[in-house]
Amino acid sequence: MKIGIDRIYKTKTYFQRILLSVLLVTFFFLIVSSFVLLTNSEKTVVALQQESSMKMLSQIQFNIKSMDGMVRDLTNQVYNDNTVIPLLFQKYNERFDILKTQWKLDSMVSSTSYLHSILVYNGGADQLYAGGIYLGGDNSGIKDHFLDYLKSDGSIRKMQLTPMQIVENGKQKDIFSFFMFDSLDYYHIGESALIINVKAEWLLDNLNYINLLSAKPNEHIFMMDRQGKMYPSDLLAEDEMQELRSRVSLLGSEDAASLQYQTLVIGNKKYMATVIQTNLKDWFAVSVGSYKEMFGKLTKLRQTTILLTLLFIVLSIVASFMISRKLYKPIEDTLRVMKRHTFGQPPDRDKRDELTFISDEYRRVVDHLNQAMTERHQKQDMIKFGFLRKLISDSLSIREEELREAISEYPLKIDISGSLILCAIQIDGESYQHYTPKEKQVYEFAVSNIAEEIVSSRYPCEAVDMRNGSLILVISLPEHHAELLKALIKDVQKTVEEYYKISISASISDPFISHTETTAQYNLVLQVMMYRIVYGKGCLILAEMMRTHINNEDTQIPYELERGLVEAIRLGEADKAEESLRSLFQYFTRFQYDQIIYSVLHTVVLLKNTLREMNYNRLIPVSADLHSINQLIFKKETLDEMLLLLLDILNEITAPQIVEVNRHDTLIDTIKHMVEESYMDENVSLQGISSILKMSPEYIGRIFKKSESLSVADYIHEIRLSHAIHLLENKDYSIHLIMQKVGYGNQSYFFRLFKKKFGTTPKEYRLKKMIYTQ
Numbered sequence: 001m002k003i004g005i006d007r008i009y010k011t012k013t014y015f016q017r018i019l020l021s022v023l024l025v026t027f028f029f030l031i032v033s034s035f036v037l038l039t040n041s042e043k044t045v046v047a048l049q050q051e052s053s054m055k056m057l058s059q060i061q062f063n064i065k066s067m068d069g070m071v072r073d074l075t076n077q078v079y080n081d082n083t084v085i086p087l088l089f090q091k092y093n094e095r096f097d098i099l100k101t102q103w104k105l106d107s108m109v110s111s112t113s114y115l116h117s118i119l120v121y122n123g124g125a126d127q128l129y130a131g132g133i134y135l136g137g138d139n140s141g142i143k144d145h146f147l148d149y150l151k152s153d154g155s156i157r158k159m160q161l162t163p164m165q166i167v168e169n170g171k172q173k174d175i176f177s178f179f180m181f182d183s184l185d186y187y188h189i190g191e192s193a194l195i196i197n198v199k200a201e202w203l204l205d206n207l208n209y210i211n212l213l214s215a216k217p218n219e220h221i222f223m224m225d226r227q228g229k230m231y232p233s234d235l236l237a238e239d240e241m242q243e244l245r246s247r248v249s250l251l252g253s254e255d256a257a258s259l260q261y262q263t264l265v266i267g268n269k270k271y272m273a274t275v276i277q278t279n280l281k282d283w284f285a286v287s288v289g290s291y292k293e294m295f296g297k298l299t300k301l302r303q304t305t306i307l308l309t310l311l312f313i314v315l316s317i318v319a320s321f322m323i324s325r326k327l328y329k330p331i332e333d334t335l336r337v338m339k340r341h342t343f344g345q346p347p348d349r350d351k352r353d354e355l356t357f358i359s360d361e362y363r364r365v366v367d368h369l370n371q372a373m374t375e376r377h378q379k380q381d382m383i384k385f386g387f388l389r390k391l392i393s394d395s396l397s398i399r400e401e402e403l404r405e406a407i408s409e410y411p412l413k414i415d416i417s418g419s420l421i422l423c424a425i426q427i428d429g430e431s432y433q434h435y436t437p438k439e440k441q442v443y444e445f446a447v448s449n450i451a452e453e454i455v456s457s458r459y460p461c462e463a464v465d466m467r468n469g470s471l472i473l474v475i476s477l478p479e480h481h482a483e484l485l486k487a488l489i490k491d492v493q494k495t496v497e498e499y500y501k502i503s504i505s506a507s508i509s510d511p512f513i514s515h516t517e518t519t520a521q522y523n524l525v526l527q528v529m530m531y532r533i534v535y536g537k538g539c540l541i542l543a544e545m546m547r548t549h550i551n552n553e554d555t556q557i558p559y560e561l562e563r564g565l566v567e568a569i570r571l572g573e574a575d576k577a578e579e580s581l582r583s584l585f586q587y588f589t590r591f592q593y594d595q596i597i598y599s600v601l602h603t604v605v606l607l608k609n610t611l612r613e614m615n616y617n618r619l620i621p622v623s624a625d626l627h628s629i630n631q632l633i634f635k636k637e638t639l640d641e642m643l644l645l646l647l648d649i650l651n652e653i654t655a656p657q658i659v660e661v662n663r664h665d666t667l668i669d670t671i672k673h674m675v676e677e678s679y680m681d682e683n684v685s686l687q688g689i690s691s692i693l694k695m696s697p698e699y700i701g702r703i704f705k706k707s708e709s710l711s712v713a714d715y716i717h718e719i720r721l722s723h724a725i726h727l728l729e730n731k732d733y734s735i736h737l738i739m740q741k742v743g744y745g746n747q748s749y750f751f752r753l754f755k756k757k758f759g760t761t762p763k764e765y766r767l768k769k770m771i772y773t774q
Contacts, residue, residue, distance in 0.1 A: 142166050158187070419511040533639055648695055
């Protein structure tokens, strides 16, 4: 053992892992942080450039908006001027009035620096009057231009700056025109209009000034319309201008309501373009900046980052070694201690690293300790429950001092200073008797835990399995708390029903003070539990409820009840026979338990004797199976179940043969329909169907098997498996989902039934079906 520890200590495998892990983590964070730094730097530069472009373009947009506001005010002033109104709408005007108004318009244009001219179009007279410009001579083309524009273009918007090109004094000139007319939105051909023409120089000069003041020589700001016309047009080379026109024009048309950013590659140069819509119709303010200029300063940052990263890598190697040594120190000390204190011979000790070796040794020691503790608790529980069983079954042999010592030592959750009460719990159901011992143990353990947990929430309580099918609760109950205890027991019944789909019956003894009365009360509570035969499954019976039954010494069955039943059977009066049988069973409920069982068996004998006498005197004997009736009776737990069984037999005796056949056919069809409708329910069974039909499961099972040559359970499996085949062939559900949809909760059970029926598993069946289909 020590040789193995020495070898592990000398190899230091875990130390190597620590060192490698620290180095890898350090390298990873250095590389990631460097990458994030560079990436964020690039994003920051782009964001700053976008912010700068946005500010400059917003300023241009503001300038245009301000000019638009000034032109609007001026247009409204001129349009509503009393001297201009006749020129707009009066068909005939005196020459003097026209000259006077033109002189006034000339003065207005000359006094406003941004105005080019003012045009007044009289739609009625089809005349165009001008202020600030002479429309004759070389400028006659201006008059024709605007007249043609007014008469041909139906898309002129009211009070909106519109870029225009005119020929003035033989030279092409750009202006912005502002139209005012009476229509609400668009100009109607033939109506009068006021046209305010604004010089374009103020905007172009503003752009040139901003470009001159820009600290970035490769960043340009200009105006562009949807046709690709740019102002100013001398900022870039001709080939770049041509490419930029098409790219920015498309960019501006995507969303004219907001700022747009896009990276453009023109030739071998990369640009970032920012576009914003202006108040000018179909005109955009554009900022274009060179990527090379923007990221020139990042090159030095990248070089510096790479150098620093390399330096940190070297330093991290040294730091990692030092950190790894410190982290490894406790492991090294532990191995030294283990060289002096060994715990046996662990397997494959030389194939593990240090930490695995230590953890295996620790786990082995802890497993030994846990095993010892488990054995100790098991022995303690065995002693505890053995003592409780002795207290319940032989309380007279236990002294009070012995009981107090047991309560303190184990400990027991019992308070003997007050009154005690016993509660017996039994699991209902004929099918429960067919469970394996292991399954019964699981259910009884679950019921015991649920009962103890719920009752212990209010009162000190111990649950004991008496190993005779009964669970006994020993409860310390204060006076006048019986009703609350009943509510707790009902809560136990409801919880068990909800989680495990089984019902339990319970009986409660009388309260008692001395522990020596425990056995007597135990016998009483078991005796009370037997009267579940009267109250049915899932009942809660109190000892005080059964005083009359227990003390009833009556053993006689009224002769008239028996005689009425026999006569009704002989006469074939089914309804009267059923009524007589029900009356008999109702009378049985007042007897003691033993007398109830005797009376039921006596009734069976009465039916047998009556049938024997009837068949003796008939040519065609009545067919009824009474051979196994006693055995079936003893399997029933309640009088209601016994009554249903005998009613089925009674129906066989009293019903005509042809009617019986028809009734059997109807019954078979009903059972088949119920299975087809509820095969998806995991709990559908012969017992459930018989409960719904108010008939005994033995009778239904016998009739169904006689008619269909298979049992009800086998028919349920047939229907479920046929639906499973349909889902496998036509739906893309998982095998588990198909299993649930056809009513199976246990996958291994489903696979076993499927393979027994079809010779293959569901998965293999689906795969073969797919191959054959293809």
